[in-house]
Amino acid sequence: MSQVRVRGLCKSYADRTVLDGVDLDVAAGSVLALLGPNGAGKTTVVRILATLTPADAGEVAVAGHDLHADPAAVRRAIAVTGQFAAVDGLLTPRENLRLIGRLARIPAPRLRTDVDELLERLDLTGVADRLTRTASGGTRRRVDLAVSLLTRPQVLFLDEPTTGLDPRSRQALWDLVDDLVAGGTAVLLTTQYLQEADRPGGRVAVLDGGRIVAEGAPAELRQRVGADVLEVTFTDGSTARVPVDGTFADLRRAMAGVEARLGNGPGVASFAVRTPSLDDVFLQLTGRRDGEVAA
Numbered sequence: 001m002s003q004v005r006v007r008g009l010c011k012s013y014a015d016r017t018v019l020d021g022v023d024l025d026v027a028a029g030s031v032l033a034l035l036g037p038n039g040a041g042k043t044t045v046v047r048i049l050a051t052l053t054p055a056d057a058g059e060v061a062v063a064g065h066d067l068h069a070d071p072a073a074v075r076r077a078i079a080v081t082g083q084f085a086a087v088d089g090l091l092t093p094r095e096n097l098r099l100i101g102r103l104a105r106i107p108a109p110r111l112r113t114d115v116d117e118l119l120e121r122l123d124l125t126g127v128a129d130r131l132t133r134t135a136s137g138g139t140r141r142r143v144d145l146a147v148s149l150l151t152r153p154q155v156l157f158l159d160e161p162t163t164g165l166d167p168r169s170r171q172a173l174w175d176l177v178d179d180l181v182a183g184g185t186a187v188l189l190t191t192q193y194l195q196e197a198d199r200p201g202g203r204v205a206v207l208d209g210g211r212i213v214a215e216g217a218p219a220e221l222r223q224r225v226g227a228d229v230l231e232v233t234f235t236d237g238s239t240a241r242v243p244v245d246g247t248f249a250d251l252r253r254a255m256a257g258v259e260a261r262l263g264n265g266p267g268v269a270s271f272a273v274r275t276p277s278l279d280d281v282f283l284q285l286t287g288r289r290d291g292e293v294a295a
């Protein structure tokens with residue numbers, strides 16, 4: 001069942017069209033990663049779906065509720081983690097979690113165990129009882145994530161959730177997200193780290209020019225970009241790239257071709273067979289080659 005269904009979503013700021021007919025679906029118990037260059041409108045999509053910004057046009061249903069007709073029901077079904085942590089600095093992480101838990105009417109015994117488990121899994125036990133405003137930026141983000149995960153929402157929006165997190169916290173986050181997804185939560189995440197979109201069972205949608213320009217499993221998108229490539233770097237720094245079909249015969253043919261071209265030129269410094277990455281997909285689909293996106 002589709003927990004997020006978006007059709008023809010449009011949004012402009014003054015004379016700038018940001019979203020120009022976006023269609024999206026996120027099924028229950030699945031993750032959709034929304035990729036796009038800086039300024040593509042990823043945060044705008046999340047803000048609209050989370051009822052924080054009004055859309056100009058389009059149909060949106062979140063957890064079966066029409067966004068326009070019943071925004072309160074949408075808010076009850078979702079949790080959002082934004083690019084900037086929005087926890088109360090005058091409360092401790094534990095108090096923040098308990099407050100949200102009580103507001104969400106989580107029964108007291110479950111709340112106690114869930115808060116302890118989240119603090120533990122997000123490595124927050126040591127700072128759980130200190131004022132959140134004295135914590136580091138990364139710690140505040142982890143508290144923010146803990147708050148979002150606590151309510152076990154039907155739909156979870158994660159806007160660049162791993163920005164500012166160290167590798168251990170990132171791993172802890174993905175483990176927690178995997179648990180929620182296994183329990184049926186639909187997750188829509190935006191990320192600039194393409195490898196984060198490359199998750200088993202996950203799907204990717206690429207937003208560019210106000211529209212979704214590609215959507216599918218990472219492997220499907222990679223196949224669209226093309227074959228594996230034999231990449232040879234020479235001692236003078238130049239490179240050769242030859243498509244190969246994955247068979248030994250073809251690899252031999254490709255190497256012989258490179259050797260024939262080489263003649264008495266520079267030697268081989270290194271060679272590798274590369275499978276197209278999501279970076280290649282992204283660059284080809286969005287036409288950006290200027291390193292705008294950190295991979």
Ligand SMILES: Nc1ncnc2c1ncn2[C@@H]1O[C@H](COP(=O)(O)OP(=O)(O)OP(=O)(O)O)[C@@H](O)[C@H]1O
Nearest residue numbers: 013014018036037038039040041042043044045192
């Ligand atoms: N409140 C606003 N008023 C005017 N313009 C806005 C507003 N919010 C966003 N924009 C513009 O809309 C465009 C899309 O912004 P958005 O933050 O959604 O992009 P993004 O894909 O999330 O970018 P990034 O990857 O850099 O976070 C940008 O050009 C931005 O300047």
